[in-house]
Amino acid sequence: MKNLSLLILLLICGTKTFAQDTLVTINGSILPVYIIANDSSFISYKSLDTTLNEINMIQRNDVLFIKHQNGKGELFFIPDTVITMKGETILCKVMELGQETVTLFSYSKHMSEFQMVSSSELFIIRLSDGNNILIDHHAKQAVNSISEMDYFRMGESDAKKYFKTSNGALAGEVISGVGTYIYFLGAIPAAIIASRKPANLHSAVNPNDELLFSSHSYKEGYETAGLKKKKHDCWIAYGSGVLLPVAILAGVVMVYNRGRY
Numbered sequence: 001m002k003n004l005s006l007l008i009l010l011l012i013c014g015t016k017t018f019a020q021d022t023l024v025t026i027n028g029s030i031l032p033v034y035i036i037a038n039d040s041s042f043i044s045y046k047s048l049d050t051t052l053n054e055i056n057m058i059q060r061n062d063v064l065f066i067k068h069q070n071g072k073g074e075l076f077f078i079p080d081t082v083i084t085m086k087g088e089t090i091l092c093k094v095m096e097l098g099q100e101t102v103t104l105f106s107y108s109k110h111m112s113e114f115q116m117v118s119s120s121e122l123f124i125i126r127l128s129d130g131n132n133i134l135i136d137h138h139a140k141q142a143v144n145s146i147s148e149m150d151y152f153r154m155g156e157s158d159a160k161k162y163f164k165t166s167n168g169a170l171a172g173e174v175i176s177g178v179g180t181y182i183y184f185l186g187a188i189p190a191a192i193i194a195s196r197k198p199a200n201l202h203s204a205v206n207p208n209d210e211l212l213f214s215s216h217s218y219k220e221g222y223e224t225a226g227l228k229k230k231k232h233d234c235w236i237a238y239g240s241g242v243l244l245p246v247a248i249l250a251g252v253v254m255v256y257n258r259g260r261y
Helices: 002-018 137-162 167-179 187-195 216-260
Strands: 021-025 030-038 042-047 056-059 063-067 073-075 080-084 089-097 101-105 115-118 122-126 132-134
Touching (some): 021 042, 080 101, 137 216, 167 187
Antiparallel strands (some): 021 030, 021 063, 030 042, 042 056, 063 073, 089 101, 101 115, 122 132
């Protein structure tokens, strides 16, 4: 009988020791406490630390949720509704709406930390005040596409102003033009030189030169327009090479004729 009474006493003490309330604040803190008083304005509580005897107070407006010792939960907010792209419905409190993520708090018989959910996973958010926020995924993608297109066009525009065909390529085209008179062999290297992408895109006078490193779309636009400009310059140089022997021959003939008369 004595042992049975001791066992009952230990069970009662254990219940007193481990029973606790859980308080969740609006800043995301989850506090294991003993709730002493709960009125329309403030909630009074004590810490589980037995060495601390002071009583703490917090405004009800700063509290999201209380889970009492008996397991019952008490909400201090009107739930918002989040519907995911998979059609799942989540009753929660939306704490923060970001461009990429949504921070929320929810309770379903178990305590949970604040969650950060990617906006790409959400379809619509229905706030407790009646406002609906529809996540427009297509518009977000369109904004990114337009931005990349702007960089591409900027690269094309800058190339037309600042890209210069290298002297080596121009010299090679002139030599190829001269070599055309030898079984038209010069046309082959001329076509190869003109069609190769520019090796050096950088220009000291280009104010957007750094974008060649940081933006793939800008570099692609610059390279595309630069290649067109290089082809134009190369074929002009090739034509000059073709005409060069004719011009030299005409000059020699003219000098010779002047000498005779």
